[in-house]
Amino acid sequence: MFERSRKGEHALLIQPHAGGPPDDGASEEFTDLARSAGATIAALLTARIDRPNPSTLIGSGKLEEIKAAAEATGADLVLVNYPLSPGQERNLEKYLERRVLDRTGLILDIFAQRARSHEGKLQVELAQLKHMATRLVRGWTHLERQRGGSIGLRGPGETQLETDRRLLQKRVEQLQKRLEKVEVQRTQMRRARVRSELPRVALVGYTNAGKSTLFNALTGAEAYAADQLFATLDPTVRRIELPGGGVVLADTVGFVRDLPHELVAAFRSTLSEAREADLLLHVIDAADPLREERITQVDEVLQAIGAGDIPQLLVFNKIDRIEGATPRHDQPNEGHERVWISARDGAGLDVLKEALAQKLGLERIIGTVHLGERSARLRSRLHALGAVRGERHDETGWHLDLDMALADARRLAAEAGGHALETLLPEPVEDTF
Secondary structure (H helix, E strand, C coil): CCCCCCCCCEEEEEEEECCCCCCHHHHHHHHHHHHHCCCEEEEEEEEECCCCECCCECCHHHHHHHHHHHHHHCCCEEEECCCCCHHHHHHHHHHHCCEEEEHHHHHHHHHHHHCCCHHHHHHHHHHHHHHHHCCCCCCCHHHHCCCCCCCCCCCCCCCHHHHHHHHHHHHHHHHHHHHHHHHHHHHHHHHHHHHCCCCEEEEEEECCCCHHHHHHHHHCCCCCCCCCCCCCCCCEEEEEEECCEEEEEEECCCECCCCCHHHHHHCHHHHHHHHCCCEEEEEEECCCCCHHHHHHHHHHHHHHCCCCCCCEEEEEECHHHCCCCCCEEECCCCCCEEEECECCCCECHHHHHHHHHHHHCCCEEEEEEEECHHHHHHHHHHHHCCCEEEEEEECCEEEEEEEEEHHHHHHHHHHCCCHHHHHHCCCCHHHHC
């Protein structure tokens, strides 16, 4: 075995491709992933793989070129933009005499750096342990030695490898139990939001499209935002006010092409904010030359997590990077509506809020209703919603001047059996349910 470098930050990048020219977009994204993990890029090599070598993925001739490049550049880490099998990873390390990490391992490392909440850290550790479990093999001779059956080595008859696997499995089970408890709490919180009848909106999009910047601009929150991939892992939820009423807005983890399945599984609670939303704000980097490809890749991930049928509003962000671009709201005859904004500069946020209100049907009603003495509970609900702008009381009851969301008025009217609120509705309550 070779002596592993303790640094592992000077990386040689390998971009495999099958036939034809290499995908420049994939190479650029992989370079961004490596930099996001904290690596300095020694060089990037492409490797054409028409028939993957089952032992090393890459052919012997290209392996010699990679080893020579690693020695020439002083790289102590080799990153491969491909999901390597445990055997391929070990064989590459042995031949190159350097630590080798595949795409999944690299993204896991970034996630480990970014996770901030207790839940996020548990999710990352669980994904890492499951990934590590496939790599627990006979890497050292002591892992093969039985402690039972020989003089001085009698014991439970378990190899060190089996011990490691057993301990790892025990830790995985502990993490799963903890995450189940966290998921129960999160589910209760979501149910409370559902009971409040506030529409739910989730920000989704390719990583580094500006979701967290937009979230902060809309909510006034201080969610972590940076010009790097996977800046946000932990879901953040806030209420925002739109023309016509309030909605619940959730920021979510960014997507990326070929997002590893174990990460999708580990971050199920984060992604559930997207699955259970009434509307998805699909944030897109308007200045990205590959933006149409990114839209397709995000849609594929949404389909994979069960959110493919949820209505979308496309938000083309970062128009400040496009010369002459101005905020606008496009309503095409086919496809999703599009809003063009700059979250960083705040340009177009009013346009976006109006489009959101229209998309969610947040119309308002204004008028005066009369409530009898037996309608005290309905009166309290109206006050709690902040719908009462003025109030007068006489011997017949209360006269309330209301300004409220149409959706709230319909819901309360249905709960109260119609009565006074029904007179303000543009159509009978029964027709809306």
